Amino acid sequence: MSVVAKKDLNITINGKAFTAPEGTVILEACKLSGFEVTNLCYNRKLKPFAACRTCMVEVTENGKKQLVYSCTHPVSEGAAIRISTEETDRYNQACLEMLLVEHPLDCPICDKSGVCPLQDNTEMLELQKNRFEIQRRNEPSLKSNPLIEFYLNRCILCGLCVRACDEIQGVQALDFHKRGMKSAIGTANDEPLDCEFCGQCITVCPTGALNDLSSEARGLAALFKQTETTCNFCSWGCTLQLETKKGDVIRIVADEGYDVGINEGNLCAKGRFGHGMIQNEQRIKTPLMNYGGTF
Numbered sequence: 001m002s003v004v005a006k007k008d009l010n011i012t013i014n015g016k017a018f019t020a021p022e023g024t025v026i027l028e029a030c031k032l033s034g035f036e037v038t039n040l041c042y043n044r045k046l047k048p049f050a051a052c053r054t055c056m057v058e059v060t061e062n063g064k065k066q067l068v069y070s071c072t073h074p075v076s077e078g079a080a081i082r083i084s085t086e087e088t089d090r091y092n093q094a095c096l097e098m099l100l101v102e103h104p105l106d107c108p109i110c111d112k113s114g115v116c117p118l119q120d121n122t123e124m125l126e127l128q129k130n131r132f133e134i135q136r137r138n139e140p141s142l143k144s145n146p147l148i149e150f151y152l153n154r155c156i157l158c159g160l161c162v163r164a165c166d167e168i169q170g171v172q173a174l175d176f177h178k179r180g181m182k183s184a185i186g187t188a189n190d191e192p193l194d195c196e197f198c199g200q201c202i203t204v205c206p207t208g209a210l211n212d213l214s215s216e217a218r219g220l221a222a223l224f225k226q227t228e229t230t231c232n233f234c235s236w237g238c239t240l241q242l243e244t245k246k247g248d249v250i251r252i253v254a255d256e257g258y259d260v261g262i263n264e265g266n267l268c269a270k271g272r273f274g275h276g277m278i279q280n281e282q283r284i285k286t287p288l289m290n291y292g293g294t295f
């Protein structure tokens with residue numbers, strides 16, 4: 001099988017010259033060149049979806065200037081991209097304001113606080129107040145299984161969990177339900193979640209709508225110490241991040257960064273949720289021999 005290398009295309013971002021591989025979407029090209037574009041529904045491992053509409057940029061191609069969603073529009077030779085212009089900021093701010101109409105903003109008690117893309121985007125766009133009438137949801141927290149909590153009041157319907165479950169895991173345990181203001185993600189017929197419990201949906205969620213119950217009430221994630229290490233549950237050796245607080249392992253996450261580990265930020269149920277055994281009092285700490293049924 002022959003592999004065809006992708007051509008590098010010449011582009012400019014805010015007047016500076018860069019190159020980006022052919023087929024790269026503008027948002028990714030900006031990221032690779034050191035520019036952050038606001039976004040809430042993009043993940044480089046998933047197909048573009050354009051749900052949040054907060055990633056608008058200006059691009060001039062073949063003399064034609066237009067505003068495009070940077071998560072879906074691929075770079076082209078000679079494209080002149082401008083990000084964070086007055087016009088794109090105004091558009092992206094308005095879309096973010098609409099997402100925040102329903103969002104509870106309970107950051108002080110949210111698992112995501114400090115590592116929350118929704119917070120970061122609000123900060124990047126310097127959003128000070130919302131011009132729209134606030135209509136908070138009042139859905140109960142769903143704990144239909146011991147590992148993943150659904151707290152849909154914080155969901156912004158970005159679809160990342162649905163797509164990760166389908167495109168990465170091939171499980172399709174989640175989907176969109178209902179229409180309009182009642183739209184929500186969930187399981188078929190609202191059955192209790194019955195899946196592989198890989199936790200990828202938690203990883204990709206840009207809000208605190210999906211929470212890891214194995215580390216419930218653990219405190220502010222932004223204050224945890226992160227240590228990159230290798231999972232020792234099996235011989236694959238996935239790369240993971242152990243998060244510790246005062247020396248205790250609180251949570252396991254995976255690094256979605258480029259070229260980090262063979263697992264590219266994905267974990268299985270044991271790797272992600274199995275950290276309880278590390279500090280378990282009954283854990284065997286020395287070798288034992290079995291003498292007729294007793295150790």
Ligand code: SF4
Binds near residue numbers: 107
């Ligand atoms: S999801 Fe983010 S913005 Fe929303 S309450 Fe949690 S920390 Fe705050």
Ligand code: SF4
Binds near residue numbers: 195199202
């Ligand atoms: S834990 Fe994995 S399999 Fe289960 S819903 Fe989330 S992404 Fe799908």
Ligand code: SF4
Binds near residue numbers: 158206
């Ligand atoms: S639960 Fe999270 S990932 Fe899923 S649609 Fe809502 S905000 Fe997006």
Ligand code: FES
Binds near residue numbers: 053
């Ligand atoms: S990141 Fe482009 S529309 Fe959401």
